[in-house]
Amino acid sequence: MDRLQLVSILAAATLLLVVLELVRRRRLLERYALLWLLAATVILVLAGWGDGLQRLATALGIVDPPNAIFFVALGFIVILLLHFSAAVSRLSDQTKVLAQRLAIMEHRMRRLESDQRAPAPEREFGSERRRTPFALRDVE
C-alpha cells in the first residue's frame, strides 16, 4: 500500500467521522449529510480496495491509478457544489417569499391599528378610505 493510498484512507475516514459527528451534534441536517457520507464512503472504498481502483483507472484511461482517486474526489466536489447551489437557490426563494409575506402582514397590521384608533366620525369615510390600491383583504 503506497503512501497516497494511506493518506486518502485517513482523509476519507476523518471526513466520514466529522460528518457523522456534525449530524450527531445537530449542526448538519441528514438531508445535507447524505451526499457527504456517500462521497466519503466511495473514496474510502476506492482507496482501500486497490484492485477496484486499478480497474476504475483502466476503465477511465488513467495511467496512474491513484489519480483516479483525485478524479472521483473532484467529481464529488462538483456534485456537492451543485447541490449547494440548488440549496442556496431554494433558500433565497424562500427568503423572498417570507419577506413578501412579512411586508404584507405589516401593512395589514398597521391598517388594523389605524382603523382601531380612528375616531367615530372618520369611520364614515373609513369604508371608502380603506379601499386603497393596497387593500389586501382578498389576498390569501
Add this chain to the structure above:
Amino acid sequence: MAHLRHLAVVPAYNESATISQVVGTLKHAASHFDVLVVDDGSTDDTAMLARQAGAAVIRMPFNLGIGGAVQAGFVFADEHGYERMVQVDGDGQHDAAELNRLEIAMAQDPVDMVCGSRFLSRDLKYPAPISRRTGIHVFAFLLSRLVGQHVSDPTSGFRLYNRRAIKLFARDYPHDYPEVEAVLMLHHHRLTMREVPVRMFLRGGGVSSISTGKSAYYMLKVLLALFVGLARRRPVVEPGDEAPVAASQGI
C-alpha cells in the same frame, strides 16, 4: 373527556380533491375536536376548500415538508393550550370515524401517544404495494429493537398525542419523513406509546409526498437519523439546552 380541549391537525399539500371530505368527516365523526388544516404551501385551493368546510387554516408561506407542517400544528396546539392533538392526513387515507379508537385507547391506558397501525389486525388488510410494505417492516423491525417495544407501523401518521407529547414535538420535530424518528424521540424522553389497529385507505387523490424515486432517499435518511440518534446523549433539545440551530460557530 368533554372538558379537555381537542385539536385535529390536518397537514395538507395540494389536497383539494380530498380536503373537504376529510374536514367534513372530522366535524361529523369527532365534533369535540377543533380542526386545524395546515396548508403546506399548496398551489391549489386546498386552503379555501378547508375554510369552506369549517376548518381553521394556517398557511405556510412555502412548502416546508410534512415535518415542518405538522410541527406548526404542535406549536399551535401548545400555544393554544390544547390537551389532546390528533394528526390526520389530508389525503383521506385515515378514517376519521376511527378516531374514537385512539381516544378510547388513551383513556384506558394513559400513554403519551396512541398510534393507529395498519398491521395489527388480520382482517383489516392494507392494500399497499409490496415494496412499500417491505420498507415499513424494515423500519418496524429496527425500531422495535431500538425502543424495546413492538412497533408494527412506525410510518403511520394517524396519531393522538397528549399534552406532554405536544410540548415535546412543538420544541423539536424531525424535518423530513418524521414519523419513524418521532417514535425514537418519544422513547428517549421516556414518554410512552401504544398502537391500536385501524383501517387505512389508499390515498383518495393528489400525489403522495413519497414518490418511488424518493423512497431510497427516504430509507437512507431515516436509517441515518435512527443510528445517529442512538449516539446522541440528548437526542432532543430539552428546555434550557442550546437551541437546535444555534449561532455557535464552526465544526
